[in-house]
Amino acid sequence: MLWQAKRRIEQRYQNAIHDLLQACVGAYAKNTSAEEFEQMMRMYASSEAFLGFANSLAEVMITGLFDDVGRSWREAAHHNMQGRELYDLLINDLAGARGEAMHRMINENASLIRTLPTSVAKQVSEYTMREALKGRRPEDIEVEITKLFPRRSKARAKLIARTEVAKAQTALIQSDCELIGAGWYIWRSTHDQRARYSHQKMDGIICSWRDPPNPEKLFPEPRSKPYGEYHPGDTFNCRCYPEPLVMKSQIIQNTYSVCINGRLIIMKRSDVIRLIAV
Incomplete structure (x- = not known):
């Protein structure tokens, strides 16, 4: 892939x-x-x-x-x-x-x-x-x-x-x-049962290289430990990866969840394109 x-x-x-x-x-x-x-x-x-x-x-x-x-x-x-x-x-x-x-x-x-x-x-x-x-x-x-x-x-x-x-x-x-x-990427998970719950939920979310997300805080579950802010692949045993956003053709959905300042914001396709400036 x-x-x-x-x-x-x-x-x-x-x-x-x-x-x-x-x-x-x-x-x-x-x-x-x-x-x-x-x-x-x-x-x-x-x-x-x-x-x-x-x-x-x-x-x-x-x-x-x-x-x-x-x-x-x-x-x-x-x-x-x-x-x-x-x-x-x-x-x-x-x-x-x-x-x-x-x-x-x-x-x-x-x-x-x-x-x-x-x-x-x-x-x-x-x-x-x-x-x-x-x-x-x-x-x-x-x-x-x-x-x-x-x-x-x-x-x-x-x-x-x-x-x-x-x-x-x-x-x-x-x-x-x-x-x-x-400056932006899409968080991609591995789509299998071994992936952490929070990482499965992060799949498809747009993030900034300058503002790494906190997956466990965004998607808490009782048994999960906090690992802080990090990019996909940046914590132990993580198989997620970033898909760099470099072309408009990558933005195909009508809406996206975008992580900004530790919060998820729903944005329209046109707003996402303006945000990532591609």
Whole structure:
């Protein structure tokens, strides 16, 4: 679907992170104590080999998204001359603000990856301490860690990949929109049962990049937690995405809900076109 992050990019990123976490947990069995394991993970996380790996993994993910967003702009450009002009502007700026945004996101994701070995070591150390205080034998704790943490690693890799890919996708689209002066987007949900209630209700609502909505406040439900103001894809485990508003032909309904200053306002098509200035 246009503008939505491709599943293959998320899955590849998830597999790479899972392999990394598995390798870290697997190293625990080769050490005699949680303290030695922590020290080894700190040394590993600061090694040149691992720093290079983190940068390469982040670069593969971000450049993949970068190419996909470029294809979305190219497909949108087929509709009319205005779209083609916007696409040309973005392509010509590859070495400018757009390229800088891509490199910034690579560095941000590489920084996250670099924290994973020490994070695993901390979790293992804390778990070991808790179980030791219960009087359990060290060898029993070690066996349980080698069984329990791989399952946790898989779940964590999935959460990290889904969250970071969606956040990066949204950030790339926002950066491009700022470059061409497109200040509004349509919130798009994934239309399935796994989507949060508030995110399902946000589907189709027009929002401003300068004024992110608060979905849980706009559509409260008893068990939902407040996550504040954010764009689609900008909170954990969110698969929503923004559809940039760059052409009048995108405004096809007679009325729209528009989020302005934290409130939803019903607007006619003609008023929406004037508001978003396309």
